[in-house]
Amino acid sequence: MTDSMTQDWPRERVLPLEGGRNFRDLGGYPTADGRTVKWGLIFRSGSPSKLTQADWDHLCARGVKALCDFRSSREREAEPFAWTECEGFSYWARDYETSFAELRETMRSGFATGEAARAGMMAGYRELPFDQAPGYRQLFAHLKAQEVPLIFNCSAGKDRAGTAAALVLSALGVPRDVVMQDFTLTNEVVDLHRILTGRAKAAGTLSTQPVDVSAAILTADPDYISAALASIDERHGSIEGYLRDVLDVKEAELQAMRDALLD
Numbered sequence: 001m002t003d004s005m006t007q008d009w010p011r012e013r014v015l016p017l018e019g020g021r022n023f024r025d026l027g028g029y030p031t032a033d034g035r036t037v038k039w040g041l042i043f044r045s046g047s048p049s050k051l052t053q054a055d056w057d058h059l060c061a062r063g064v065k066a067l068c069d070f071r072s073s074r075e076r077e078a079e080p081f082a083w084t085e086c087e088g089f090s091y092w093a094r095d096y097e098t099s100f101a102e103l104r105e106t107m108r109s110g111f112a113t114g115e116a117a118r119a120g121m122m123a124g125y126r127e128l129p130f131d132q133a134p135g136y137r138q139l140f141a142h143l144k145a146q147e148v149p150l151i152f153n154c155s156a157g158k159d160r161a162g163t164a165a166a167l168v169l170s171a172l173g174v175p176r177d178v179v180m181q182d183f184t185l186t187n188e189v190v191d192l193h194r195i196l197t198g199r200a201k202a203a204g205t206l207s208t209q210p211v212d213v214s215a216a217i218l219t220a221d222p223d224y225i226s227a228a229l230a231s232i233d234e235r236h237g238s239i240e241g242y243l244r245d246v247l248d249v250k251e252a253e254l255q256a257m258r259d260a261l262l263d
Helices: 003-013 053-061 073-078 101-109 114-131 133-144 160-171 176-184 192-196 211-218 222-236 239-245 251-261
Strands: 042-045 066-069 090-092 150-153
Touching (some): 042 160, 090 133, 114 133, 114 211, 114 222, 133 150, 133 160, 150 160, 160 251, 222 239
Parallel strands (some): 066 090, 066 150
């Protein structure tokens, strides 16, 4: 992969949406067998709550069929998505309290440090493929059924959505170094510190944390997604084993998915 190609990725990938947050196309990535992920079929995003009517019209014109919202109940209540009931459009979400529970408890304690926050992020990423399995299973159900174009999102578009993107790209045969580059692209295309630290200063929120703590939490560190993928390898032997055992993706379904989503 040349430097010039890498530098072009943000321009090609970030959709021109007024209210988009880290809203990116996963198309164009090369696979190990020489194919390429098709453009315009799979989109990763942060919270969709700020999308304007013009943004939604743009997405509808692209034929978007489904959205998997990985945000918690509280996050969705704070930033609701306006188009959950559109005809011909499937919106999925589930009720749960939180992820990264240990890290959040450390933040509430008032004794968080950058080192502790990074350790908490690493521990949280090792559990994300399993904590968020209901959402990831739904995402892959859409992909198996070829219900695309589709969007998946979390709040920042970095952790839960970033792990989902790594799972999708890995399932399609995209090499791990390219998966890492997609993950860290968040650092280039969105200012999460500005967006997420300006909220009300309730105890344990990012706005109350030292700079090194919020930096550890908001950075798309390649070691984080490496921890998630290593955890999968340790528990299931491979991405294919995880897809089979946890997300109910059979080998024939995976091959059909690749044929549908790759050029």
